[in-house]
Amino acid sequence: MxxxxxxxxxxxxxxxxxxxxxxxxxxxxxxxxxxxxxxxxxxxxxxxxxxxxxxxxxxxxxxxxxxxxxxxxxxxxxxxxxxxxxxxxxxxxxxxxxxxxxxxxxxxxxxxxxxGEAKYGAGKGYRNSVFLTLGTGVGGGIILDGKLFEGGKSAGAELGHTVIVQDGEMCTCGRKGCFERYASATALMRYTCAEMKKNRQSLLWKYAASPEKVDGKTVFSALSEGDEGARRVLDTFVAALGEGVVNFVNIFRPQAVLLGGGISREGDTLLAPLRAYVMPRLYVSAEYAPLEILCATLGNxxxxxxxxxxxxxxx
Ligand SMILES: [Zn+2]
Missing domain, CATH: 3.30.420.40 (ATPase, nucleotide binding domain)
Structure with a gap:
């Protein structure tokens, strides 16, 4: 035991x-x-x-x-x-x-x-997977042949701190344009606020009385009513998340990419557009090397x- x-x-x-x-x-x-x-x-x-x-x-x-x-x-x-x-x-x-x-x-x-998620949760049954936690930042984990890959001095697998926009947004790590600045829950909230400020008609305002009240669910609530602004926000987020996912898949070619964090509870609302973004951009097609993109199931x-x-x- x-x-x-x-x-x-x-x-x-x-x-x-x-x-x-x-x-x-x-x-x-x-x-x-x-x-x-x-x-x-x-x-x-x-x-x-x-x-x-x-x-x-x-x-x-x-x-x-x-x-x-x-x-x-x-x-x-x-x-x-x-x-x-x-x-x-x-x-x-x-x-x-x-x-x-x-x-x-x-x-x-x-x-x-x-x-944990790879062995007992959504990644069960896959020997190779990449896990991304979408929270304040983006945490990463790489499972190769059933084992955690930690890198030298266990200092690797910092997937959130890989640049996707050169000279982009300042990151807490000191670089600009890191993946986590564009694909975290914090980034999703930033996109939501920006849309609200330029679009007073958006239903986003129904779910957040002011930009300060925005949380990770606001965009999904407005989207469930077919709001155009919310659709744009999610598209922006999915494109950023997707670029990083394609990078990691091209490097490691896992059988599954697993998404954790509060946003991952949205399931297919997030997964469907993400799959549609990622699949056609992979260097080696998913017909040849099958790839699943899944939400985590074990939570806390x-x-x-x-x-x-x-x-x-x-x-
Ligand atoms: Zn960084």
Whole structure:
């Protein structure tokens, strides 16, 4: 039995994982002001609580897998840098191992979610997949031959920070024109606001009283009533997302591209135009090398599944 832990800025979650299923999720609050040792202690306790909740003996636990935000040196289980929590070179695996006596493996949270979704969610059955989380930014994960590809020093797979518009929008990473500036939920909201400002007749105004009230769903609500402005917004977004997807497919040629994040709940409203954009632009046709574009199905559980799967692959 493996325990998966998903560490986040607001809470940490843990669950036992055996036979391909999670049981009895437990959670505890986390906070940025606490020293890393205290957060590691909370996580260790959470692992014990997860075994308890599942009615299992902690002695049965073979390993603990952790998905953590930040830059992770997964080989050594170190959180190199997590800006929100002001963590630098925190030996998270060692801290949790010391208290639990178990082997502990740590990977980046976006990578964990990608692995979880690939093995147990929408990507089940595909050996090769690329996962994109559309949120504030765009997180990426690459699964090759059933395994997470992390790159050297586990610092690769930053798909959101590949440029699709030279000299484009300024990105938080210091470059201009990164994919995530055009294909994140934040970008979709920016396109929605821009359309509202130049089109007072748009039904977008019915679902957001002002541009400040726009969220990731506004455009989809207006679109469900056939609004032309909303259609333009989605077309702009799909074109940007599609350009990145074509790039990643041309490089890795996965069997499936999986989309996560809140927007992915829109299903075919997003997938149909995206497929129509991507398929004719692929360097090698999908008739020759089949490609699926799918929405994630595990939601918030993807990270837990992936953390557990990551540890189980390491032992
Ligand atoms: Zn960037």
């Amino acid at each position: 493996i325990i998966g832990v998903d560490l986040g800025g607001m809470s940490a979650k843990a669950a036992c994982f055996s036979g391909g299923a999670l049981t009895d999720r437990v959670r505890a609050e986390t906070n940025a002001a606490a020293p890393p040792e205290q957060t590691a202690h909370i996580m260790a306790q959470l692992c014990v609580a997860a075994a308890d909740a599942a009615g299992r003996d902690f002695g049965e636990v073979e390993a603990i897998g952790v998905g953590s935000p930040g830059v992770i040196d997964s080989q050594n289980g170190i959180v190199v840098n997590w800006t929100n929590f002001h963590w630098e070179n925190v030996p998270l695996a060692a801290l949790i191992a010391e208290e639990t006596g178990k082997r502990v493996f740590v990977t980046n949270d976006a990578n964990a979610a990608a692995l 559980d993807a990270g837990l599944y992936g953390a557990a799967e990551y540890a189980s692959q390491k032992i």
